[in-house]
Amino acid sequence: MAAQTILFDFTLDKDKTSDEKQRLEVAKILRNELEHVFPQLELAYSMESPENGYFAVLHENKDTVITCRIFQHGLLTLNVEYFLPDGKDGISFDTMRTVELILRQKFGCDRSKYLPPIKRGGYIDIYMTSSDERIIEYDIDQVVYEARSPFQKIQIMHSKTLGNMLLLDELQNIAESDLIYTETLMCRGVENYEGKEICILGGGDGALLYELLKENPKHVVMLEIDEIVMQACNKYLSVICGDVLEKRKTDQYEIIVGDCVEYLKKFIAEGRKFDYVFGDLTDIPITDAPVGETWDFIRTIFEHSFKVLKPGGKYLTHGNGSTCKVQLRLFEEQLDLLRPKVKYTTTKAFVPSFMEEWLFYQVTFA
Ligand SMILES: C[S@@+](CC[C@H](N)C(=O)[O-])C[C@H]1O[C@@H](n2cnc3c(N)ncnc32)[C@H](O)[C@@H]1O
Numbered sequence: 296m297a298a299q300t301i302l303f304d305f306t307l308d309k310d311k312t313s314d315e316k317q318r319l320e321v322a323k324i325l326r327n328e329l330e331h332v333f334p335q336l337e338l339a340y341s342m343e344s345p346e347n348g349y350f351a352v353l354h355e356n357k358d359t360v361i362t363c364r365i366f367q368h369g370l371l372t373l374n375v376e377y378f379l380p381d382g383k384d385g386i387s388f389d390t391m392r393t394v395e396l397i398l399r400q401k402f403g404c405d406r407s408k409y410l411p412p413i414k415r416g417g418y419i420d421i422y423m424t425s426s427d428e429r430i431i432e433y434d435i436d437q438v439v440y441e442a443r444s445p446f447q448k449i450q451i452m453h454s455k456t457l458g459n460m461l462l463l464d465e466l467q468n469i470a471e472s473d474l475i476y477t478e479t480l481m482c483r484g485v486e487n488y489e490g491k492e493i494c495i496l497g498g499g500d501g502a503l504l505y506e507l508l509k510e511n512p513k514h515v516v517m518l519e520i521d522e523i524v525m526q527a528c529n530k531y532l533s534v535i536c537g538d539v540l541e542k543r544k545t546d547q548y549e550i551i552v553g554d555c556v557e558y559l560k561k562f563i564a565e566g567r568k569f570d571y572v573f574g575d576l577t578d579i580p581i582t583d584a585p586v587g588e589t590w591d592f593i594r595t596i597f598e599h600s601f602k603v604l605k606p607g608g609k610y611l612t613h614g615n616g617s618t619c620k621v622q623l624r625l626f627e628e629q630l631d632l633l634r635p636k637v638k639y640t641t642t643k644a645f646v647p648s649f650m651e652e653w654l655f656y657q658v659t660f661a
Contacts, residue, residue: 296378296379296380296381296416296417296418297378297379297414297415297416297417298376298377298378298379298414298415298416299376299377299378299379299385299386299412299413299414299415300374300375300376300412300413300415301374301375301376301386301391301409301410301411301412301413302372302373302374302375302408302409302410302413303372303373303374303375303391303394303395303398303407303408303409303410304370304371304372304373304407304408305370305371305373305398305399305402305404305406305407306369306370306404306406306407307321307365307369307370307371307402307403307404308369308403308404309367309368309369311369311402311403312348312365312366312367312368312369312370312371313367314345314367315343315345315349318343318348318349318365318367319343319349321349321365321371321402322341322349322351322363322365324398324401324402325363325371325373325398326338326353328394328397328398328401329353329361329394331394332386332390332391332394333353333355333359333361334355335355335356336353336354336355336361337353337354337355338351338352338353339352339353339354340352345367346367347366348364348365348366348367349363349364349365350362350363350364350365351363358377358378359375359376359377360375360376360377361373361374361375361376362374362376371402375391379414385412386412388411391409391411392409394409395407395408395409418438419435419436419437419438419452420435420465421433421434421435423465423466423467425616425649425650425651426578426615426616426618426619426622426649426651426653427616427618427619427651431650433452433454433457433460434454434455434456434457435452435453435454435455435460436453436454436455437452437453438450438451438452438453439451439452439453439459439531440527440530440531442523442527444521444522444523444524446520446521447463447464447521447524448462448463448464448465449461449462449463449521449523449524449527450462450463450465451527451528451531451532454470454648456472456647457470457471457472457473457647457648458470458471458472458534459471459531459532459534460648461500461524461527461528461532463524466578467648467649468500469500469502469532469535469648470535470647470648471532471534471535472647472648473502473535473646473647473648474502474506474535475644475645475646475647476502476613476644476646476649476653477502477503477506477535478506478644479642479643479644479653479655480503480573480575480611480612480613480655481503481506481507481573481611482611482642482655482657483506483510486571486609486611487510488507488510488511488512488571489510489511489512490511490512490513491512491513491570491571492512492513492514492515492568492569492570492571493507493512493514493515493516493569493570493571493572493573494515494516494517494518494562494569494571494572494573494603495507495515495516495517495518495519495572495573495575496518496555496559496572496573496574496575496576496596496600497518497519497520497555497574497575497576497577498517498519498573498575499519499520499521499524499525499528500524500528500532500535500536501525501528501529501532501535501536501537501539501540502532502535502536503573503575504517504536504539504540504548504550505535505536505537505539508539508547508548512547514547514548514549515547515548515549516548516549516550516551517548517549517550517551518551518553518554518555518558518559519550519551519552519555520552520553520554520555521552522552525540525550525552526540528540529541555576555596556592556595556596556599559596559599559600559602559603560599562603563599563602563603567603568603568604568605568608569603569604569605569608570604570605570607570608570609571608571609571610571611572600572603572604572608572609572610572611573610573611573612574596574600574610574611574612574613575612575613576592576596576612577589577592578613578615583621584625585625585628585629590625590629593626593629594629594632597610597629597630597633598633601633601635601637601660604660606660607659607660608659608660609657609658609659610637610656610657610658610659611655611656611657611658612655612656612658613653613654613655613656614626614641614653614654614655614656615653615654616649616651616652616653616654617643617651617652617653617654618651618652623654626656627639630656630658635660635661636660636661637658637659637660637661638658638659638660638661639656639657639658639659640656640657641654641655641656641657642654642655642657643655
């Protein structure tokens with residue numbers, strides 16, 4: 296059950312839309328053509344002005360509503376919207392693509408676009424936004440798990456191509472398809488974890504812990520605030536986390552449930568040090584200035600993490616989508632502020648469930 300919104304646009308010769316008479320002529324062609332698909336079409340409202348061009352609302356049985364605008368600059372937009380109950384088929388792709396091609400021919404234009412239905416208001420949300428604010432449509436067919444912890448909304452969705460996906464506060468975090476994310480974060484094949492002491496900040500999906508344990512480290516401590524994230528991932532994301540979230544303590548690792556900042560403070564007080572610290576926490580916020588709660592949190596994490604790193608140690612973390620140049624520069628500026636000074640390298644990977652390339656940082660003392 297969802298509202299379906301189908302969008303078309305056509306780029307017409309400007310001469311065909313520059314005055315009222317011509318715009319009405321274009322509107323007539325449009326209506327004649329639409330009547331082949333919507334035989335009961337009625338005009339509910341229309342408006343024409345030299346500044347804003349032509350605007351009309353049409354409907355069929357008040358069920359399908361079509362809005363049309365003809366701008367004087369040569370652009371025509373058409374939005375078709377109707378409600379689709381569960382189990383019913385909407386207007387087919389072929390039908391609407393044919394409408395587009397016929398209209399293109401009748402308008403004598405060589406540029407148009409037809410966007411298949413955007414499904415709005417359905418129980419399963421299939422749209423997410425990339426880090427550079429593009430709409431991404433997922434092939435999600437099932438909500439596997441949903442809960443609200445004291446910290447966040449937790450969902451496991453099933454995608455036909457990506458497998459189970461973890462969403463936190465409606466943002467994609469990791470999916471069964473994303474081994475490359477974890478391998479790029481840990482620089483697999485480049486870093487040698489054998490016999491090393493490692494601290495993971497966050498990482499509640501368990502994937503990083505699972506992959507690190509395959510490299511024979513001396514010990515890994517993971518500081519994750521949300522017990523419910525771990526329970527959900529243990530049950531539904533074992534493809535990427537194995538059984539590491541089953542136990543909280545073994546000879547090889549310990550998972551501590553709590554705020555990583557508090558535990559970092561404790562480690563600093565105790566003089567506990569690590570060869571590697573992983574920031575597997577919240578993403579860098581998409582903002583134009585490094586202000587606000589999340590940026591404060593990032594700065595706190597940096598300051599505390601470098602205090603628990605051994606002299607030759609490394610801080611490894613994910614950055615953001617590689618096209619988010621402004622946010623990545625702000626992130627690097629925060630690193631540049633650190634004392635003692637640090638230096639960093641970056642790696643990139645195309646992460647399947649993000650449907651975009653992501654940047655990762657490897658930071659050491661300068
Ligand atoms: C699941 S990982 C997400 C990393 C992921 N791979 C991504 O795409 O960004 C983030 C985890 O950090 C945890 N987290 C957030 N703030 C935290 C804090 N202050 N202390 C410990 N864990 C925290 C969240 O509960 C979450 O499980």
